[in-house]
Amino acid sequence: MPPENIDYSGFGFRVTATDKRTRARLGCLTTPHGQLMTPAFIFCATKAAIRAASPRDLKSANVEMILANTYHLLVQPGPDLVAKAGGLHQFMGWNGPLLTDSGGFQIFSLGSGVGGSEIKNNRSGSGNVRTNKLLFKLDEEGAVFRSPKDGAKHTLTPESVINIQRKLGPDIAVVLDECTPVNVERKYTEKSLNLTHKWAKRSLAEFDRYHDGTQALYGVVQGGVYKDLRCEGAEFIASLPFFGQAVGGCLGEHKEAMYEIVEYSMGPLSAAARGRPTHLLGIGGVRDIWEGVGMGIDTFDCVTPTRIARHGWALKKTAERFRINIRNSRFREDQRPLESDCSCYTCMNFSRSYIHHLIKANEILGLQLLTQHNIAFMNRLMEVIRTSISQGKFLEVKKEWLRN
Numbered sequence: 275m276p277p278e279n280i281d282y283s284g285f286g287f288r289v290t291a292t293d294k295r296t297r298a299r300l301g302c303l304t305t306p307h308g309q310l311m312t313p314a315f316i317f318c319a320t321k322a323a324i325r326a327a328s329p330r331d332l333k334s335a336n337v338e339m340i341l342a343n344t345y346h347l348l349v350q351p352g353p354d355l356v357a358k359a360g361g362l363h364q365f366m367g368w369n370g371p372l373l374t375d376s377g378g379f380q381i382f383s384l385g386s387g388v389g390g391s392e393i394k395n396n397r398s399g400s401g402n403v404r405t406n407k408l409l410f411k412l413d414e415e416g417a418v419f420r421s422p423k424d425g426a427k428h429t430l431t432p433e434s435v436i437n438i439q440r441k442l443g444p445d446i447a448v449v450l451d452e453c454t455p456v457n458v459e460r461k462y463t464e465k466s467l468n469l470t471h472k473w474a475k476r477s478l479a480e481f482d483r484y485h486d487g488t489q490a491l492y493g494v495v496q497g498g499v500y501k502d503l504r505c506e507g508a509e510f511i512a513s514l515p516f517f518g519q520a521v522g523g524c525l526g527e528h529k530e531a532m533y534e535i536v537e538y539s540m541g542p543l544s545a546a547a548r549g550r551p552t553h554l555l556g557i558g559g560v561r562d563i564w565e566g567v568g569m570g571i572d573t574f575d576c577v578t579p580t581r582i583a584r585h586g587w588a589l590k591k592t593a594e595r596f597r598i599n600i601r602n603s604r605f606r607e608d609q610r611p612l613e614s615d616c617s618c619y620t621c622m623n624f625s626r627s628y629i630h631h632l633i634k635a636n637e638i639l640g641l642q643l644l645t646q647h648n649i650a651f652m653n654r655l656m657e658v659i660r661t662s663i664s665q666g667k668f669l670e671v672k673k674e675w676l677r678n
């Protein structure tokens with residue numbers, strides 16, 4: 275049975291201001307490794323590193339919190355090695371707040387041999403898992419899968435995921451959940467939601483057994499695309515003694531559907547768990563963040579800003595889809611910075627022409643410079659959002675940003 279209460283005295287979340295016309299709010303999330311001003315974007319250091327950016331780069335760009343992935347760190351290098359090194363903070367040289375997700379998404383996407391977009395069609399209508407050689411079993415006990423790296427067999431249960439994250443040592447851990455695909459029947463979604471709730475209670479019980487005040491735990495809201503199931507999932511997670519919660523799972527097949535599904539969860543959460551921080555898993559587009567903040571989301575994570583940098587894309591406020599492809603030949607002789615009003619190291623020192631040259635020449639420096647810019651862009655975006663809330667102009671500034 276899960277505990278009725280858990281002492282999170284080493285942690286805190288305080289709402290400092292709210293928008294009068296939306297659910298947007300300012301907050302301060304306190305952890306043993308420092309504070310995070312919210313709304314905030316959490317950058318993905320999936321394998322205990324952000325590609326093309328060192329911890330020093332992150333601190334220079336005023337990054338406050340990062341996220342690592344339990345699944346990937348289980349596969350390589352393993353939680354025992356990380357624990358011997360003193361936990362992730364010591365292992366990767368990061369002294370700020372750190373969150374690890376459960377690896378649930380990877381089990382049901384990478385672990386079943388499909389990509390993130392394909393997970394939507396990875397279940398049959400009967401609710402059976404269409405497995406391949408990588409995913410052996412998925413049931414109430416947990417998931418048994420083969421590592422795509424070396425073929426080793428791994429078992430993840432709600433309890434083992436808590437213990438793995440205890441060894442990894444993040445400030446905030448996330449419970450194991452089933453990431454329900456989009457195109458499945460309601461019957462399967464109901465079954466999946468029930469499984470996630472059973473896992474949530476088992477996770478809490480295991481977390482409480484060894485809780486020493488150094489970590490906090492988030493529950494995950496599931497429910498597929500169904501409004502009543504999303505409400506049920508939100509109310510259930512809000513009823514348990516989690517420090518915070520994350521909204522996860524399939525979020526529809528297009529943007530408008532995604533916003534609608536997030537709202538299904540945020541309505542009940544805003545009423546029943548308004549004193550807790552709420553995270554939106556795996557979402558980080560510019561418009562997505564504006565919409566999410568307006569619904570009451572406090573933090574976001576996504577690989578997109580740093581991933582697209584490694585493919586030659588720079589984030590830019592006035593560009594279509596908020597990005598430009600610096601590989602394009604039109605930038606070959608362009609001596610302007612990526613953004614004229616950006617004060618990041620890249621924009622203050624290098625031209626589009628030079629970065630275009632670096633990318634075309636396959637120089638690592640090009641990836642580093644684009645990564646640093648995109649990180650700075652996301653931090654600047656979140657600062658603009660926080661300022662707009664504090665000044666009571668959230669909707670006006672949102673409209674100005676999204677007019678393109």
